[in-house]
Amino acid sequence: MTTLADRYVAATLRSVPAPRREEIATELRASIQDMIEGRTDGGEETAAAEREVLTELGDPAQLAARYADRRLQLIGPRYYLAWERLLKLLLSFIPAMVGLVVGLVAATDGKSVGAAVGAGFASAFEVAVQIAFWVTLVFAVLERTNTPLHLPDWSVDQLPEAPVERQITLTDTAAAIGFLALFIAYLPLQHFRSFVPADGAGNLPVLDPALWSFWLPFLIAVLVASVGLEFAKYRAGRFTWPLVAVNAVLNLAFAVPVVWLMSADRLLNPDLVARFEWLREGHNLKTVTTVVVVTTILVVLWDTVDSVIKARRAAR
Incomplete structure (x- = not known):
């Protein structure tokens, strides 16, 4: 096998669990060899066939993720809608409430109107960032651990009325x-x-x-x-x-x-x-x-x- 294919296999094996590397290496080398032979049998040169085969297989990191059954996303479709709905709900009122309270407290402490408004906006922004970070972190952990959310199944009764x-x-x-x-x-x-x-x-x-x-x-x-x-x-x-x-x-x-x-x-x-x-x-x-x-x-x-x-x- 040529050096180019060896480099591709080595790059793929870096991102797979050690116990499975030998098995995956054998399978991947055989697949590459079969694909190259399929092209050379049609009259294509070996070097060109090898390059096209490796290009077709794609990024070694993505291929390794498929072999290892590892998700290449922070939050997948299983949890995405729940994450989005919860995040929108929390961001819709908590930062505004905190900002309003902080602004009023700052105003009653004798600060100018501008300083009170600035303190309110800064607190609201900080709270929004914290909410987004921690909610996303929790759902990312749920994604990696495959923890069920036990949410009720969707039914047609949840369909909204036709838009008017x-x-x-x-x-x-x-x-x-x-x-x-x-x-x-x-x-x-x-x-x-x-x-x-x-x-x-x-x-x-x-x-x-x-x-x-x-x-x-x-x-x-x-x-x-x-x-x-x-x-x-x-x-x-x-x-x-x-x-x-x-x-x-x-x-x-x-x-x-x-x-x-x-x-x-x-x-x-x-x-x-x-x-x-x-x-x-x-x-x-x-x-x-x-x-x-x-x-x-x-x-x-x-x-x-x-x-x-x-x-x-x-x-x-």
């Missing part, structure tokens, strides 16, 4: 949830970090601190429920009359307290009003109150009417 045009897209849902999350985060954040410095150390809260006894926690609960409604709307894919009703109730639950508190001069922090002389002059405070009340009513009416119109369209 969605009224509520993922982009709309993400934007709405992002806005609500920022609003929820702002309510406690403004108590510690606002744009108005106090006479001494710290900052003046924009909203009356006395509202923390009931109204601010109530409004936060309404906003959290609104986040849940956004998930329900996206899952339904369209507006339904029950969703319209819940949306209207949540709009009223938010708007009525805001309008009443603002009209009664109980929403804004009295110290904040006292700090700005222009608010105390003439009807300026009343003008601000009117703007807030009218804006709140218009936004609630628009959102409620819009949901009714979309529900009627979906019902046709």
